[in-house]
Amino acid sequence: MSDRQPNEKPVVRGADGSESAYVESQVIMSTVRVIAPFSLTYGLFLLFHGADSPGGSFQGGAIIGATVLMIAFAFGIEPTRNWLRNRTVVVLAAGGTAMFALVGLIPMAYGANFLEHPFYHEQFGIKTKWGLEAIEVLGVAPIVAGVVSGLFFVIAAGSLPATEEVSEDD
Amino acid sequence: MVSAFGIALFGFVLATALATALLRDILAVIVVFAAYSLGMALFYAFLLAPDVAMTEAAIGAGVTTLLLLLTIATTVRDDVGIAIERPNLPALVVFGGLLVVMIGTVTQFPALGSRNAPVWSNPEVTQYYLEHSYKDTKVHNAVTAVLAGYRGFDTFGEAVVVFAAGISTLAVLGREVFTRE
Numbered sequence: 079m080s081d082r083q084p085n086e087k088p089v090v091r092g093a094d095g096s097e098s099a100y101v102e103s104q105v106i107m108s109t110v111r112v113i114a115p116f117s118l119t120y121g122l123f124l125l126f127h128g129a130d131s132p133g134g135s136f137q138g139g140a141i142i143g144a145t146v147l148m149i150a151f152a153f154g155i156e157p158t159r160n161w162l163r164n165r166t167v168v169v170l171a172a173g174g175t176a177m178f179a180l181v182g183l184i185p186m187a188y189g190a191n192f193l194e195h196p197f198y199h200e201q202f203g204i205k206t207k208w209g210l211e212a213i214e215v216l217g218v219a220p221i222v223a224g225v226v227s228g229l230f231f232v233i234a235a236g237s238l239p240a241t242e243e244v245s246e247d248d
Numbered sequence: 249m250v251s252a253f254g255i256a257l258f259g260f261v262l263a264t265a266l267a268t269a270l271l272r273d274i275l276a277v278i279v280v281f282a283a284y285s286l287g288m289a290l291f292y293a294f295l296l297a298p299d300v301a302m303t304e305a306a307i308g309a310g311v312t313t314l315l316l317l318l319t320i321a322t323t324v325r326d327d328v329g330i331a332i333e334r335p336n337l338p339a340l341v342v343f344g345g346l347l348v349v350m351i352g353t354v355t356q357f358p359a360l361g362s363r364n365a366p367v368w369s370n371p372e373v374t375q376y377y378l379e380h381s382y383k384d385t386k387v388h389n390a391v392t393a394v395l396a397g398y399r400g401f402d403t404f405g406e407a408v409v410v411f412a413a414g415i416s417t418l419a420v421l422g423r424e425v426f427t428r429e
Contacts, residue, residue: 130387134299141310160427163427167427175411178404178407192401193400210392218403226311228427232426235427
């Protein structure tokens with residue numbers, strides 16, 4: 079799924095004659111095309127298997143975010159930026175924070191403490207384990223993956239020529 | 249005892265750290281710094297801390313390197329004549345003072361795996377989590393149980409800090425969107 083769109087036109091950014099840091103390299107592109115599916119799978123494995131083996135949501139989310147960065151470095155930042163919608167990044171980062179807060183606040187609404195996981199078992203019969211998993215999979219990992227990839231694109235965009243900053247109407 | 253692999257790894261980390269501090273060319277510094285992070289990741293794995301090793305490899309060697317490369321790719325690179333930074337005296341004095349404090353502290357640490365280390369000699373806290381974490385949470389990885397369960401509130405704070413870092417970067421750069429919408 080990783081090399082679907084960004085490799086259609088790898089040199090879009092340099093086409094306007096402006097100085098571009100991107101250099102199309104067959105070696106890097108081929109390497110990333112092979113490695114990206116594995117690193118994405120490894121990130122997902124760490125994320126979903128973090129409760130029972132080393133790793134966890136932070137590491138998994140960071141590796142998923144790093145995979146996006148790797149693709150952007152190989153196939154050009156601009157095509158990847160156009161392929162990744164701003165909505166996706168914001169939903170990941172803000173939604174993750176909201177989900178984490180929600181898991182913590184629901185017990186409080188019933189009079190228990192913030193993030194009191196055993197409460198879910200007593201009240202709804204949901205195992206304590208799923209409370210931890212919800213924080214990991216729905217909370218921390220999306221925040222890390224979203225912020226890591228978002229930081230990369232916002233720093234790249236901050237250094238683009240000023241003429242491209244017309245899209246500030248959001 | 250420290251194995252030959254440990255000594256070699258320590259030498260590699262030390263050499264890359266020195267090169268990071270002394271090299272003049274910024275691109276070379278970033279590349280050497282990435283090698284340093286990779287060495288530190290191996291070092292954490294060597295010290296049986298796989299969770300920390302993964303974070304160092306992903307964030308330290310991967311993301312930070314890419315962010316630094318991206319930053320200098322769009323700035324002017326000075327063509328400096330000298331390869332090695334000339335150390336200045338006040339910095340060396342501060343460095344020497346910190347070194348004395350560091351050596352004084354590190355030599356007081358208990359040896360790796362020592363039975364006299366506080367983690368073994370005062371086992372109430374550590375052993376509590378090792379004994380109860382699976383019973384309480386049904387999660388095999390005690391680190392996950394502590395992070396998401398017992399210390400969930402701290403983790404919530406950390407997650408909010410990461411989120412705030414993303415938002416404040418937008419504020420500093422005067423933008424409102426991460427990508428082009």
